[in-house]
Amino acid sequence: MKLHAQVLSFASVLCYLLSFSFFSHPSYSALESFVYAGCTQFKYNGGSPYESNVNSVFTSIVNSASLSNFNNFKISLSGSTQSDIVYGLFQCRGDLTSSDCHNCVTYAVSRLGNICIDTSGGALQLEGCFVKYDNVSFLGAVDKTVVLKKCGPSFGYDSDFLTRRDAVLAYLTGAGQYFRVGGSGKVQGMAQCMQDLSMSGCQDCLSEAIQHLKNECGSSSWGDMFLAKCYARYSERGFSSDGARRFHGRGWWFMICGFILSLIYIMLN
Template identity: 35%
Template sequence: MGFLSNPVSNFSLYLLLFFFLISFELIPVAQSASDITSLVYKGCAKQTFSDPTGVYSQALSALFGSLVQQSSKAKFFKTNTGSGQTTISGLFQCRGDLSNSDCYTCVSKLPQMSDNLCGKTIAARVQLIGCYILYEISGFAQISGMEMLYKTCGGTNVAGSGFEERRDTAFSVLENGVVSGHGFYTTNYQQVYVLGQCQGDVGDSDCGECMKSGVQRAQVECGSAISGQVYLHKCFLSYSYYPNGVPRRSSSSSSSSSSSSSGSGNTGKTVAIILGGAAGVGFLVIFLLFARNLMKKHDGIGNTWVLKIASFFKGGDT
């Protein structure tokens, strides 16, 4: 008895092969745009500007337009618009491991978000996971670069497992890494993943000092928490402990290796799309083989089965 002799058992085998094919679509892909554009925090000045002639609004709109435009070709840009008392200075910065297209995607969300979250305040800062934007009108009071703006700590504690020693060693590597990496560094040490970045106009030495201050804040504020993020005015850092190993997309030892990791993620997405298409084609081939097999049976049985299958897809009765 040949391979195509039993339509029912063959159809079960075809279904098994089909589900085997589509199972490969579950390949994890790189971090999505929705992740990098998620809000972390906002900082809005209490005072709004009086703008009866619309001069401030025009200057702010021009500023935002310039920042968004530059985000397609740079990860940090600082400029100002207006003149005299109506001068507004501002900047954007993207995380060092983002591509230019992802940076643009992230920054282009910020003007509208700033307006929705802060309105027409004289200064504002909106921080997303992948980027942030900052603006202030002329004469706005300056704050220290070491001023802590925001922090968050994971709800799970992992004290007593040697975690704090591992984390502190990773922090030590990070402090040196942001200096040698000229403002951005990411690495993992024994399941502890750390990332740090300084504002683009901060020198290497000042960046190292800012990161050192951020590390001390993280140690005090988060204690033995499994993860944490600390944002100072001129730098920020994050850490996460993965007892089962750092996920592939987060594993890197420098900004260059982070870019490679991002490339691997894009490759994974491409593979998933190709395999998804192959699964669809495979199902069509399997269905056609099954139908041909039925047609090979004697006319009565074969035609009846084909008519029933056709009726099922049309939603009719036979």
């Protein structure tokens, strides 16, 4: 019996150590997952007033992200000329906490600086946030250019799915907020536009994004349509947080550990 207890004790400790090791390195945050990025072709000179203004915009964006989920900037430090002005903007997904927004934007700014090295403008969309800067003002301007389109595998003709999908997209079209979510059964939808737009400009942009989504993704099980100033998405699987995925992973891990301990107990008895 003493040997049996020692074996069970050892197995319990091993399960604990393995689970500790597994959870001390959580999976990569879904909010920081890359969606798209773009950089202008023009470069600025190192040490120039323009570089100082870019750095100031980045600092302002990071600092502001701890206080709100959206802000825009026009930076022209002392000694700058008209051509040195830098415009910047950030926006977080509407359901993010202040902490998640700040973390996402901080990461986005660091990545954007590495992706668009010494370029006069650039934009980066992550799952949880968007950051953009440029030397040409884009603030308040409606821009319905398609930046990214992704469509999942086709379901074929499924009348129930298509009815639910169309109902969700219709709701998103008419919801009337900058950030919109809706669902019908297993079909979930999400839409958002930049808050530098007027509500009518937002509505115009989202209506176009949703129409593109219906026309181009057809019977796909999920679809993403990103325009320059708004996006619309739907998914048969729904949208879940990274934390939820880690929770489910943890549940499976402890079930496996429990099964191993039970098996050892049966073998020893």
